[in-house]
Amino acid sequence: MRYHQRTPRRVKPKKKLLPIAEPPRIPGVVQPFEAFLVLDVEGTCNQGTDFNYPNEIIELPVFLLQWKDRTEDGIACTLEVVDEFRTFVKPTWRPVLSDFCMELTGITQEQVDSAPRFSEALVSLEAFLVKHGLLEAETGKRQKRFCWCSDGPWDIRDFFVKQCFISKVEMPDWIRGDVLDVRFAVLQWKNTQTTSNTQAPVAHTNSGVVVRPSFNIPAQLKVLGFPAFEGRQHSGIDDTRNISKIVIELGRRGVLLLPNTTLYPNRRWRWMGKYGQVLEDGLS
Template sequence: MSIQAKLLHLQSIQNLLAPYRYLYCVDLEATCDQVDESESPRPLAVVPDQMETIEIGLVVIDLESLEIVDEFQRFVRPQINPTLTAFCKKLTSIHQADVDGARTYQEVGQELAAFIARHTDAAWASWGDYDARQLERDAGLAACPSLLSGLQHFNVRKWHKGLYDNQPKGLKQTVEAMGLAWQGTYHRGIDDARNVASIVKEMLD
């Protein structure tokens, strides 16, 4: 890709963000299951249509200064499959006690609404479209509005693909390929959100 093409792509990203003062970088972890190769065949304990968010991590970037100015992290208590699978606990490092002591999706939604009221004039972004789809799934399962309903969503992975050649698809691979320091534990909502924010800052700086 030519330098000119990259500059044009960067300009298009900046134009998309121009109406906003803040960008929320968001990552969700959800209930999940997978049959290990060493296991006998069995039904999944959590089917994809019933995946529920168990952690939301959100990092606020001030688009004028490109500084991180706030964070939000909450565990969420799942209702359909309240017991985490062994696969889920290993993947996310989230413990059963973390979700047992957490609030429901609706209650966390109220806390998040109060938090984002402090940083209005915002859009939100995630690595890929999974998080946007998961919020819609959660809202349908809980029969309530999506946590970030009404806010414009952007896909950071698509932005990155337009700026860099041969980009790795995984978040951790991408951070390391960009020469950035990986922060925290992979597949933890708040840590992944921080790393998405570092990619955004690097692209825009």
């Protein structure tokens, strides 16, 4: 057997391994507000009534969100739920719920009959804010810069203003001020993601009132990539939980969370008579 001299193999230099690319991180932005109070109230209603009706609040849930990573310069991107507040509220002008209202909200007559009145619910909510250092116990003044958030402008702008009138309660200073309409914030963010060939819906003015395109909670969740609404729609606590998820995601995506809805505590409706009086003639 003949042996052939083997030619030495040329050893290729090893390639340097490049680091595995991580998903891009969205840089935090300067967020002026330290905390966010998300709420979605449920109110009395009859089939066919709209937001001009003298709705009384029957469920009042609030989620407190705070930044986990906010720097001294205010840069932040990670919000978390710190605590939840919830109470049913006993209506006084129309204490008996309509069948339509109970079917829509899932709230029973027994739940509101045994609930505190609105003035008492406000005291409990204020204690919740004091407990978490948002308000000073003695004076009720703000200790932190916080912002109220709701799906659409109606919950505080309409429901709270009407309820304070019906209950003869002055709207507390800690709930006055502009509100973050989460629905409109998501719509604005969505519009920034559209291509130049896509015409984005815009808000317009009708007789001095801003009209905003409809964009309900399930639609907001979908556009942000969440699977589906969790819980029962038109349940105040479940709506609030899902809205909180949306606010947290907006913060994570670097959206500047600022108020975008003006509150008018002295707003009047046709059915408003003397302080606390609902005029039946004004309902038509």
